[in-house]
Amino acid sequence: MNEEDHEFTQKQLSSYLDGEVSKTNREIIEAHLETCEECRADLELLKTAAEALSGSDTPPLPDQSDTRLLSAIRAADAKENAPQPVTESAKRPLWTRPWISAAAGLAAVFLIVVVVSVPSPSNVVQEAQLSDETAQRAAPVEESAPIADEPTAGSIEAIEEKEALDLKTLEREDIPDFLEPINTELTVALPEDAEPAVTAAFEAAPPSIHYFEQVLFEGEVSWILVASDNGKKKALVFDDNGILADILY
Amino acid sequence: MRDETSSDNTLIKEYLGGDLVAFETLALRYQKRVFGICFQMLGSSTEAEDVTQETFIALMTTVKSFNKRSSFSTWIYRVTTNRCLDRLRAKKSVPVDPSELGPQGVMWQSSDGGPEDSAIARDTGELIAKTLNEIPGEFRAAVVLRDIEGLEYVAIAEALDTTMGTVKSRISRGRRLIAEALRQSQQIPEQGTK
Numbered sequence: 001m002n003e004e005d006h007e008f009t010q011k012q013l014s015s016y017l018d019g020e021v022s023k024t025n026r027e028i029i030e031a032h033l034e035t036c037e038e039c040r041a042d043l044e045l046l047k048t049a050a051e052a053l054s055g056s057d058t059p060p061l062p063d064q065s066d067t068r069l070l071s072a073i074r075a076a077d078a079k080e081n082a083p084q085p086v087t088e089s090a091k092r093p094l095w096t097r098p099w100i101s102a103a104a105g106l107a108a109v110f111l112i113v114v115v116v117s118v119p120s121p122s123n124v125v126q127e128a129q130l131s132d133e134t135a136q137r138a139a140p141v142e143e144s145a146p147i148a149d150e151p152t153a154g155s156i157e158a159i160e161e162k163e164a165l166d167l168k169t170l171e172r173e174d175i176p177d178f179l180e181p182i183n184t185e186l187t188v189a190l191p192e193d194a195e196p197a198v199t200a201a202f203e204a205a206p207p208s209i210h211y212f213e214q215v216l217f218e219g220e221v222s223w224i225l226v227a228s229d230n231g232k233k234k235a236l237v238f239d240d241n242g243i244l245a246d247i248l249y
Numbered sequence: 250m251r252d253e254t255s256s257d258n259t260l261i262k263e264y265l266g267g268d269l270v271a272f273e274t275l276a277l278r279y280q281k282r283v284f285g286i287c288f289q290m291l292g293s294s295t296e297a298e299d300v301t302q303e304t305f306i307a308l309m310t311t312v313k314s315f316n317k318r319s320s321f322s323t324w325i326y327r328v329t330t331n332r333c334l335d336r337l338r339a340k341k342s343v344p345v346d347p348s349e350l351g352p353q354g355v356m357w358q359s360s361d362g363g364p365e366d367s368a369i370a371r372d373t374g375e376l377i378a379k380t381l382n383e384i385p386g387e388f389r390a391a392v393v394l395r396d397i398e399g400l401e402y403v404a405i406a407e408a409l410d411t412t413m414g415t416v417k418s419r420i421s422r423g424r425r426l427i428a429e430a431l432r433q434s435q436q437i438p439e440q441g442t443k
């Protein structure tokens with residue numbers, strides 16, 4: 001009996017049972033099983049355990065648990081929607097936030113305004129302010145694409161209508177090429193009132209933004225925000241409601 | 250507009266548009282599945298209901314970052330197992346109340362055979378519930394998702410936010426621990442030693 005094959009088979013038996021091994025590995029395992037009683041017995045044992053587990057039924061839901069679940073959901077919703085000064089802005093679609101507006105504005109004037117920054121913790125806020133100002137200064141350049149500080153839903157529709165016919169069309173597999181580094185970097189800071197989901201996304205992605213543009217991604221109107229850190233790039237995809245829909249690496 | 254047959258994605262969209270009833274429809278759709286996982290993970294009906302509620306309340310926020318390109322059920326599995334693992338970590342030092350296990354084990358294991366069959370089934374069910382409770386949460390989550398929920402490895406990797414390699418080894422370890430417990434309880438005869 002080949003000791004190496006034995007160890008390998010021991011490790012892979014459970015995955016083999018589920019058909020989750022490659023063809024080559026399956027051949028190695030099956031050849032070894034022919035010769036090894038211990039592995040055959042272990043396979044049976046794993047099968048028994050898996051069958052015992054899969055034979056178990058889910059217990060019935062406790063009485064009235066659906067009523068209690070709905071009450072809990074309503075209570076959480078009521079709490080979430082309790083009048084608070086920040087609630088209104090927290091509920092706005094993502095791209096109406098100042099930082100996103102700034103990024104969108106910058107994307108529009110990317111070729112005109114070159115912003116070079118050296119990202120460091122101490123200047124992040126300053127950078128964000130800079131980008132805000134940059135966007136405001138850039139505003140007159142893009143009268144036809146009204147990304148203002150407080151855009152209305154209508155303005156977004158206007159942008160979409162204007163650009164719908166001319167959006168860059170991207171599929172998932174286009175992304176690596178699309179992410180070719182752009183030399184200019186812009187650092188944006190997360191607003192304090194960002195929703196947890198956005199915060200999480202930004203904690204996951206480095207704050208160094210390469211690119212921000214509305215595109216047709218896999219056939220859907222989306223916003224693509226590309227960020228990178230130490231050469232590792234990420235693209236965040238926001239859906240047409242401004243909700244984070246995907247993170248691509 | 251919305252009804253019981255609306256797709257998950259439609260309901261999510263409606264909820265994000267401000268329709269709470271859409272989320273409630275979604276919650277009722279997945280309640281049993283989420284409760285089932287919580288029960289297998291936590292070994293107690295009361296606690297499972299508690300964490301089921303927590304899971305849906307957490308989903309009300311995290312659904313905003315739901316990745317439409319993976320299935321909503323995978324996403325739910327992810328939030329559910331994370332909640333269960335959090336709960337397990339929080340109560341790590343608290344021993345499982347054995348009185349919780351007995352009656353649950355009866356309900357847990359189907360017992361449509363004869364009296365003897367059901368006695369064995371009940372014992373096996375109890376034993377598995379007990380063993381599941383004793384193995385580390387990460388292994389437990391992997392075998393629960395694989396063998397009880399029937400998820401593909403790739404979906405488990407997504408739900409547990411880990412690699413395929415780790416999923417494979419956790420399922421393997423988990424099953425071996427269960428198998429060992431079954432063997433020690435004499436429900437499986439000792440087999441093939443070297």
Ligand SMILES: [Zn+2]
Pocket residue numbers: 005006007009010032036037038039040
């Ligand atoms: Zn062997």
